[in-house]
Amino acid sequence: MATEQTAAFEKQPMWAGGRSPFNVSYGKLMMWIFLLSDAFTFSSLLVQYGAQRFSNAESAVTTKWPDPASIFNHFPFMHGVHLPLLFVSVMTFILILSSVTMVLAVEAGHRNSKKEVQTYMLWTILGGVAFLSCQAWEWATFIHEGARLDSNLFGITEQGYKHLESVGFGDHFEWEAGDRTFGPVPFAALFFIVTGFHGFHVFSGVVINVVVYIMTFRGVFERRGHYEMIEKAGLYWHFVDLVWVFVFTFFYLI
C-alpha cells in the first residue's frame, strides 16, 4: 500500500535521484522557490524606498523626508485626533491573528480534521478581509489629505513640526495654513506602490484561501487523504505577514 511504499522510498539515499532531497513534495518546494523570488521583489521595492529616503534627508523643506507619525495619525471614527501609529498597530495585530488561525488550520489538517480546517480557514479569510478594509480606509484618508502618486503635499515646514510637537497623543490636531508645502515626491509614490503591492498580495492570498476553503468544504482533501494544500496556501499567507513586518518597520516605525 501507499504508506509502506512511502516508507520504502524514504529509506533511499537523499541525493541518488528519484526523490526530493529536501524531503518535501514538489508543490511545496515550488511554493518556497516562488516565495524566495517574491522576497526579492519586495526587497527591490524596499531598497528603492531606503535609497530614495536617504537621498532626501536634507534640511530644505522640499527634499526633507516627512516624519511618518505626523501623517499616519488617524483612527476611524476619531476625526481630528492625533493618534500616531495606533491604527497601523491594529492592522498588524489583525494580520498576526489571521496568521495564527492559518497555522491552526494547517495543524488541524495534519490531524485530518475537516471541520476544524474549515473553521480556521474561515477566520483566516475574515482576518484578511478586515486587513484589506483597514488598508482601504487608510488609503482613502491619505488621499483625502492630499497625497497623490505623482505629488506629495507633505513637505512639513518648521512651523508644521512645531505645531506637531505641541500636540500630545490623543489631542486634537488638524493641519493649519503654512504647516506644509510640497515635499519629496517619492514619499507618497512609494507608499502607494509598496503598500499597494503588499495589499494586492493580501488580496490574492484571500482569493487562494477562499478557493482552498471551498475545496475543503467539498471534501477534495478528504478524498485525497492529506491536507497539504492548506500548508501551501499557509506558506503564502505567512509570507504576506512577513512582508508586512518589514513594511511596518520601514514605513511607519522608522
Place this chain on the structure above:
Amino acid sequence: MDFPTKPGEYDPINYVPHTDSHGTKELWKTFWILLGITVFDFVIYFVMPASGLRNVIFILFGLVKAYYIVGAFMHLKHERINLALMIIVPTIFIVGLIMGLLYEGNAIGLMK
C-alpha cells in the same frame, strides 16, 4: 493526486511526505511573542526619542519577528537543513544591497 498503487512504481511529482502534528503549543507561544514585540515596538516609539539607536532596535525586532514567522509558522525550523539554507542564504545578499544603496542614496542627497 493519488499514490501509485503498483509496488516499485514511484511518482516524485505526486509524492507527499507524511507530516505529524506538533500540537498547538509552539504556535500560541509564537503568537504571544509576536504580539509582545509589536506592543513593545509601539511603546518604544513613544518612550524613546527618534535616533539611530531606536531605528536599530526596530530593525532587530523586525528580524526577530521574521525569525519566528519563518521558523514556527512557515515550519522551516522543522524542515531539512538543506531546504532551510536554500531559502535563507540568498536573502543574506539583500543586506549587502541595502547597505550599498543607502550609502549611495546618502551621497546623492549630499550633492542635491
